[in-house]
Amino acid sequence: MPEHTTILSGKKFNITLDRLCYQLIENHGNFKDSALVGLQPRGIFLAEALQLRLNEILKPAKVPYGILDTTFHRDDFRTHKGPLLPSSMKMEIVVENKKIIFVDDVLYTGRTIRAGLDALLDFGRPASVELLVLVDRRFSRQLPIEPNYVGLMVDSRASQRVKVNWKAAGEEDNVWLLSE
Amino acid sequence: MAGLSVKHLVGIKDLTVEDIRLIFETATRFKEVINQPMKKVPSLRDLTIANAFFENSTRTRLSFELAEKRLSADIVNFSSSSSSVSKGETLLDTINNLIAMKVDMIVMRHPYPGAAHFLAENVEATIINAGDGTHEHPTQALLDAFSIIDKTKCEISEMKIVIIGDIMHSRVALSNIFCLKKLGAQVMVCGPATLIPKHIESLGVIVEHKVEKALAWCDVANVLRIQLERQQAGYFPSLREYANVFGINKERLKAANKKIVIMHPGPINRGVEINTDVADSEHSIILEQVENGVAIRMAVLYLLAARN
Numbered sequence: 137m138p139e140h141t142t143i144l145s146g147k148k149f150n151i152t153l154d155r156l157c158y159q160l161i162e163n164h165g166n167f168k169d170s171a172l173v174g175l176q177p178r179g180i181f182l183a184e185a186l187q188l189r190l191n192e193i194l195k196p197a198k199v200p201y202g203i204l205d206t207t208f209h210r211d212d213f214r215t216h217k218g219p220l221l222p223s224s225m226k227m228e229i230v231v232e233n234k235k236i237i238f239v240d241d242v243l244y245t246g247r248t249i250r251a252g253l254d255a256l257l258d259f260g261r262p263a264s265v266e267l268l269v270l271v272d273r274r275f276s277r278q279l280p281i282e283p284n285y286v287g288l289m290v291d292s293r294a295s296q297r298v299k300v301n302w303k304a305a306g307e308e309d310n311v312w313l314l315s316e
Numbered sequence: 317m318a319g320l321s322v323k324h325l326v327g328i329k330d331l332t333v334e335d336i337r338l339i340f341e342t343a344t345r346f347k348e349v350i351n352q353p354m355k356k357v358p359s360l361r362d363l364t365i366a367n368a369f370f371e372n373s374t375r376t377r378l379s380f381e382l383a384e385k386r387l388s389a390d391i392v393n394f395s396s397s398s399s400s401v402s403k404g405e406t407l408l409d410t411i412n413n414l415i416a417m418k419v420d421m422i423v424m425r426h427p428y429p430g431a432a433h434f435l436a437e438n439v440e441a442t443i444i445n446a447g448d449g450t451h452e453h454p455t456q457a458l459l460d461a462f463s464i465i466d467k468t469k470c471e472i473s474e475m476k477i478v479i480i481g482d483i484m485h486s487r488v489a490l491s492n493i494f495c496l497k498k499l500g501a502q503v504m505v506c507g508p509a510t511l512i513p514k515h516i517e518s519l520g521v522i523v524e525h526k527v528e529k530a531l532a533w534c535d536v537a538n539v540l541r542i543q544l545e546r547q548q549a550g551y552f553p554s555l556r557e558y559a560n561v562f563g564i565n566k567e568r569l570k571a572a573n574k575k576i577v578i579m580h581p582g583p584i585n586r587g588v589e590i591n592t593d594v595a596d597s598e599h600s601i602i603l604e605q606v607e608n609g610v611a612i613r614m615a616v617l618y619l620l621a622a623r624n
Contacts (some may be wrong), residue, residue: 205345208357219319219622222345223337227352258354 138314140299142287144271145310153182156190156268160237169263170235171200175252176207179240181239181302182270186239198246202229204238206251231260239259239299243269245289246281271298282312321621324436327452328494332503340462342615343608348556350386350610360387360621366419368411369446370396370426376446376456377605379424383613387621390420407431408438415441421620424448428588456581457491461499463605464536467577473500478507478530481540481560481589484513484587489540490583493519506530507562510551527562533573535609538579538591539564539610555588561616565591569599577601 165171174183180203190199205223270287297314301307320335365384369377386393421442429451437445447453476497483489483505496503497520505524524530552558578600586592
């Protein structure tokens, strides 16, 4: 196990997820005209956790959910060491005229979200796109992208990494700050 | 993160099993892309690819062109009939001219075996072999194996595959043998003795001359085209005789009494090596092969491009 500081775990982790759900319901009601889109590879765990909670709260309404892979729209195809391998995609939801909520675990430079916006365009013209992240690494943005819903804000250096672990992926539900 | 172990795709011989698996994984994603409403991805938008076909082709050339366009690459097409080759220009000069115009990758089909290997040793650009004489046709073998896995949902190592037809002159057969053996399958070749090369058992394949026995043995039958152009050499008495003795028809499939996946690299000679009622049946994955061909070629181009 790499050297790390746990900055969110246990009860507080679950309370944060609950709070994010209620913030979403505040703006999107029963999700009639909205959809959650989890960004591959790690945003899907958060998106699924949120979808489960939302479906519980909003019964019998179900939240439309898609999985978006941004690999082909990344801007570092040439500069990345080794090939960028894509993850699977499942966009069976309607995008046209819907309010889409991108879900990712950590927001750092913002480049993944920029790639996600491009990838989303392939599926239609959304009415609007919002961003939900569990961790916002403040002051690290390289593009003008900001989140609409934030789990927690972290001040970190470029040499550090924030990792979100999920029980669904065989780990524990928590957030680590790793020093490289 | 490792990519392909090769800089060019000259033959299946040079690929490792990990390379093949990587290509399959990437192709699965590209298959999703070509079924989306928006079939393009921008990954190769900074590349120029030349399709240099010194031998006729419709299927392979179209497949490569579509793969390249869907990756947003710029394309130039070159066919030898309408070109300086008829004026006597050498292969190396022709290709170096293309490269001087900043073409990054060359997809080449050539009638001489070893042409792709020769270029890979002598030019700067990335070379992809789309068929070199009677030697190899690597993307065909990759798409064939990928189609088998896609249809049967089984590992290739569990399968028994027979290649039926003119094995002697077939680059598709040779590349398929290399690919399937690398992935651990049992491979049989079946055809008239005049069309099966001597010593082919040294590649680890079983030789069979009775197509009924081959069908009883196999899980998958890859049927090759009888090359009508070669009929003058007298490898067998007549097309009708070939169809009678080796043709894949409904009766032979029924007699085998098991589920066999039928494949064909195309183009089909209906009524010669394969009958219409088999080619269009639910056992046949001939059209899926074509769809998978575009996805496999996208994966190969994408992974080779990333190696710069």
